[in-house]
Structures are given as C-alpha cells and as structure tokens.
Amino acid sequence: MSNPTAAMLVIGDEILSGRTRDSNMYHLAGELTKHGIDLVEVRVVSDGPEAIATATRALSDAYDNVFTSGGIGPTHDDITADSIAAAFGVPIDVRDDARALLAAHYERTGSELNSARLRMARIPDTAKLIDNPVSVAPGFTIGNVHVMAGVPAVFETMVASVLPTLTDGVPLISKTHRIDRGEGDIAGPLATLAANFDDLSIGSYPFLQNGVYGANIVIRGTDGARVDAAMAQLAKEFDL
Amino acid sequence: MSNPTAAMLVIGDEILSGRTRDSNMYHLAGELTKHGIDLVEVRVVSDGPEAIATATRALSDAYDNVFTSGGIGPTHDDITADSIAAAFGVPIDVRDDARALLAAHYERTGSELNSARLRMARIPDTAKLIDNPVSVAPGFTIGNVHVMAGVPAVFETMVASVLPTLTDGVPLISKTHRIDRGEGDIAGPLATLAANFDDLSIGSYPFLQNGVYGANIVIRGTDGARVDAAMAQLAKEFDL
Structure with missing residues (x-):
C-alpha cells in the first residue's frame, strides 16, 4: 500500500516578486515526511481569484491532501477564502462560530471587531475550522x-492542528552519506547500487563548497533493514 | 502593453522531502523583477519523467518563459534533459558541441570524461546551450x-547567462512602509487607498515579531510618480 499524497499551494505576490523568501514549504515538507505523507507537488500562485481557484481544483483532484498558505487576513488583498469557496462552488459569508472566536479574542485584548477583522470570519459553508492558538x-x-x-508562526501552529487529524503513512527512513568527490566520479557505482536496490529511492544531491565538488547520497525507504543494507554497500564501494 | 511572463519549475525530491531548502526560487524571482519580467507561477515536482514533462508542457504553453532548476547532472537520478526532450517530442543524445566543452574541461582538470560525465552532454535536438562558467x-x-x-552557484550563473537574451519589460518600482500595527487596524484605510490607486498593486504583508503584530505595506507600479503619490497618501493616513 502506498502512502497518502499531498500538494501545497503557496499564495502570494510577495513570494513571486522576490520580496519574501518562503519558509512554509520547507516546514510543511519536513512535517509531512515525519508523518509518512508524500508531498508530491507544490505550486506558488499570485493573489488572483482565478489563479487560486484553478490551482486548488487541480491539486484537490490529483492528491489526497492539499495545504494552502497565505491570503486569509483582514486586508483587501486577502482573497483566499473567497477563491477557495468559488473553487468548491459553495457559498461563503461571516460564520457564527468563527465570529464568536474573534469576538471573544478582541474583547479580551480591547481591540474593536471592525469590518476588516470580521473578514477573517468569512468561512465557506461546510468547512471545518482549523485551530489557531497564536x-x-x-x-x-x-x-x-x-x-x-501565511505568517510562518501561524502557519506552523495550524499545520500542528491539522496533522493529527490525517491518516499517516509509513514514515520514510532516510540516511545520508556525504562524499567529497564530484558526481562524475561516483555516478557509475551509484547507478549499480540503485539498480540493486530498486525498492529504495537513492538520490545524489551535488554541492559546491569552497570550490570543492561533492554530493550527499540519500537513501530512502520504509524498510530500515534494506536502507541499512544499501548504506553498507555504499560505504564499502566508496571506502567511507 | 503588459510585461513578459515567466514560470519556474523546480525539479527535485530533496525539496519535496524537506531535506533541502530551495533558494533558487528566491534568486530567480528577484532577478526577473529587476528585468520587468513577471514571475506568475512556480511549480515544484519530483524527479519523475511524467511529472517533469507534464509540468513543462503546461507552463511552456501558458507563459512567455519557463525556467527549470535541477536534475541535469551525471547521476542516474538526473533525468531532466530526457524528460524535457520528451515534453517537446524531440530526439536527445550526446551532442558534439556539449561533448567538446566537457572534453576540454576534463582534459584541463585531469579527470576522465567517463560515461557518467558524458550524460551531461545529452542535449535535445534544436536546443541552444546555456553557458556555465562555474x-x-x-x-x-x-x-x-x-x-x-540545481546547485545554487551554477543555477545563478546560468540565470545570468540567459537573462540578457530575453525581452525585458518595464521594471516594477516597489516601495515599502512598515507599520507596527495589526492588519485589522489598518485594513479599512488601506482598502480605500487601493481603490483610489487601482492602477497600482498595493499589498499588505503581515508579520509577528517578538509578540507584536505589524505589516509591511508594499506599493508597486511602473509609474514612479503614481507610486510616490500613493506612498504620500499612505504616510498621511498613518502618520508615518
């Protein structure tokens, strides 16, 4: 049986313009791997209703889970909730359960629950709220x-709220060996290793550090004994 | 006339597994913005022939330029060149011009141009080589x-080789003001400003820093005088 699949949709002009360096993809990728859920595709789109709705439909059809980040705040450019409602063809309005959360919070902090903040209570019909302790x-x-x-601290707490509700897969075991030789020197034996262990994923990730070429060899699989066996053969091959 | 559009395709299991934090997207986004080319979409896919070919076709059809990163080295998991050739339906083999570059290089450095390294001379028919000084x-x-x-130092030098060959657009002028108040407090006046300057893009990018909420307001446009006028009104509104 294969693991559940996932995609991520990052929403935000600020990523595409190079103003902001996204960190949510890296965080989500690591968390999903721990839970045995395979992140198969990520898309980054601009703050446009059509772009968001089209990508949401495509990813929702293709994968078991889709995670979006960005565009659910109180300002005029926060259009994610409405675009997702459109993607699913369901009505959206300020919802009582979300409004109650906000009303209690702003009463506690002495801020006004104005019309901008009320936008954050716009939730599509049939949707289930995700807890935001931050x-x-x-x-x-x-x-x-x-x-x-999209704010990383809030994104991360929401991921933590959602993950326990999902079906986990078998967590991937991943072991890495760094080899300080160019990929061109190690590619032949590595291809043989990959052919001998075709139930595992064996990747070579090259780097260039202080003018020296090297590669991290990453061996991944769900069977720890097989990963260890491949690692042992790798070590023998390259005198690690 | 609108600016040329672009998409990016990041190829690599190591990004999707959370092992590696991608930095090429951030670099390319900034460079394209300087050249007035609008980065409209980014996709990250795994090292699979179908995933690469499908995404390449979709992005190539939809945008003026597509930039891919990753998977063109000498190891067994480097399948990008073959997958792109398949996407375009053209033959691919070791090509003389690329082989000559590699042969000269490895003769100079005293390494063998073995069959693994020769994989890096596999270039689709009709393709034009991109210079790699690194x-x-x-x-x-x-x-x-x-x-x-995919190696950032090499990716960045290749971007520098390609950019001068492209048609530039009108570079976007972008100005930012940081406001140390929650978005809920500033969203109303900000929406009015955005409506008054609907030829500009006005974005609000919230942050949470040391427990304090704030937002960076970014005003973008191609007409510097309009950007300045909007900035002046923003400053007046919020006593900046």
Whole structure:
C-alpha cells in the first residue's frame, strides 16, 4: 500500500516578486515526511481569484491532501477564502462560530471587531475550522483542502492542528552519506547500487563548497533493514 | 502593453522531502523583477519523467518563459534533459558541441570524461546551450524553456547567462512602509487607498515579531510618480 499524497499551494505576490523568501514549504515538507505523507507537488500562485481557484481544483483532484498558505487576513488583498469557496462552488459569508472566536479574542485584548477583522470570519459553508492558538483567526478545511495563514508562526501552529487529524503513512527512513568527490566520479557505482536496490529511492544531491565538488547520497525507504543494507554497500564501494 | 511572463519549475525530491531548502526560487524571482519580467507561477515536482514533462508542457504553453532548476547532472537520478526532450517530442543524445566543452574541461582538470560525465552532454535536438562558467556542463534552451542546474552557484550563473537574451519589460518600482500595527487596524484605510490607486498593486504583508503584530505595506507600479503619490497618501493616513 502506498502512502497518502499531498500538494501545497503557496499564495502570494510577495513570494513571486522576490520580496519574501518562503519558509512554509520547507516546514510543511519536513512535517509531512515525519508523518509518512508524500508531498508530491507544490505550486506558488499570485493573489488572483482565478489563479487560486484553478490551482486548488487541480491539486484537490490529483492528491489526497492539499495545504494552502497565505491570503486569509483582514486586508483587501486577502482573497483566499473567497477563491477557495468559488473553487468548491459553495457559498461563503461571516460564520457564527468563527465570529464568536474573534469576538471573544478582541474583547479580551480591547481591540474593536471592525469590518476588516470580521473578514477573517468569512468561512465557506461546510468547512471545518482549523485551530489557531497564536492569533485566534481560524483556518479551515473544506473537502481535502486545508487553508492556512501565511505568517510562518501561524502557519506552523495550524499545520500542528491539522496533522493529527490525517491518516499517516509509513514514515520514510532516510540516511545520508556525504562524499567529497564530484558526481562524475561516483555516478557509475551509484547507478549499480540503485539498480540493486530498486525498492529504495537513492538520490545524489551535488554541492559546491569552497570550490570543492561533492554530493550527499540519500537513501530512502520504509524498510530500515534494506536502507541499512544499501548504506553498507555504499560505504564499502566508496571506502567511507 | 503588459510585461513578459515567466514560470519556474523546480525539479527535485530533496525539496519535496524537506531535506533541502530551495533558494533558487528566491534568486530567480528577484532577478526577473529587476528585468520587468513577471514571475506568475512556480511549480515544484519530483524527479519523475511524467511529472517533469507534464509540468513543462503546461507552463511552456501558458507563459512567455519557463525556467527549470535541477536534475541535469551525471547521476542516474538526473533525468531532466530526457524528460524535457520528451515534453517537446524531440530526439536527445550526446551532442558534439556539449561533448567538446566537457572534453576540454576534463582534459584541463585531469579527470576522465567517463560515461557518467558524458550524460551531461545529452542535449535535445534544436536546443541552444546555456553557458556555465562555474562548472562547464551546459544548460540549454529549447523553445521558451531554459533548463538549468540545481546547485545554487551554477543555477545563478546560468540565470545570468540567459537573462540578457530575453525581452525585458518595464521594471516594477516597489516601495515599502512598515507599520507596527495589526492588519485589522489598518485594513479599512488601506482598502480605500487601493481603490483610489487601482492602477497600482498595493499589498499588505503581515508579520509577528517578538509578540507584536505589524505589516509591511508594499506599493508597486511602473509609474514612479503614481507610486510616490500613493506612498504620500499612505504616510498621511498613518502618520508615518
């Protein structure tokens, strides 16, 4: 049986313009790997209703789980919730359960629940709220799509809220050996190793450090004994 | 007239597994913005022939330029060149011009041009080589797709080789003001500003720093005077 699959949709002009360096993809990728869920595709799109809805439909159809980040705040450019509702063809409005969360929070902090902040209570019909212990305004899950904030601290807490509700796969075991030789020197034996262990994923990730070429060889699989056996053969081959 | 568009395709299991933090997207996004080319979409896919070919075709059809990173080295998991050739339906083999570059390089450095290294001379028919001053093995351009290495130092030098060959757009002027107040407090006036300057893009990018909420307001446009006028109104509104 294969592991559950996932895709991520990063929403934000600020990533595409090079203003902001995205960190949510890296965080989510690591968390999913721990849970045995295979992240198969990531897309980054701009803050446009059509771009968001089209990508959401495509990824929701193709994968078991979709995680979005960005565009659910109170400002005029936060259009993710409405675009996702459109993608699913369901109505969206300020919802009582989300409004109650915000009302309690802003009463506690002495801020006004103004019309801008109320936008954060716009939740599509049938969606389930995602808990946000950091800043209260909830994310939501509709169908297989988990809609989360873009601010990293909030995104990360929402991921932590969602992950326990998902079906885990078999966590991947991953071992790495660094070889300080150019890939061209090691590619032949490595291809033989990969052919001998075709139940494992064996990747070579080259680097260039202080003018020296090397590669990290990463062996991944769900069977620890097989990963160890491949590692042993790798070590023997390259005198590690 | 609108600016040329671009998409990026990041190829690599190591990004999707969370092992490696991609930095090429951030670099390319910044370079394209300087050249007035709008990066509209990014996709990250695994090292699979179908995944690479499908994404390449979709992005090549939709945008003026496509930039790929990753998977053009000498090891068994480097399948990008063959997958891109398949996407365009053209033959691929070791090509004399690329082989000559590699032969000269390895003769100079005293390494053997073995069969693994020769894989890096596999270039689709009709493709134009992309210069690689860092490690010689070339990238290539086929149609509107620029195929480049994943190692950041090599990716960046290939981007520098390609950019002067493209049609530039009108560079975007972008100004930012940081406001140390929650988005909920500033969203109303900000929406009015965006409506008054609907020829500009006005984005609000929230942050959470040392427990304090704030937002960077970014105003972008191609007309410097309009950007300045919007900035002035923003400053007046928020007593900056």
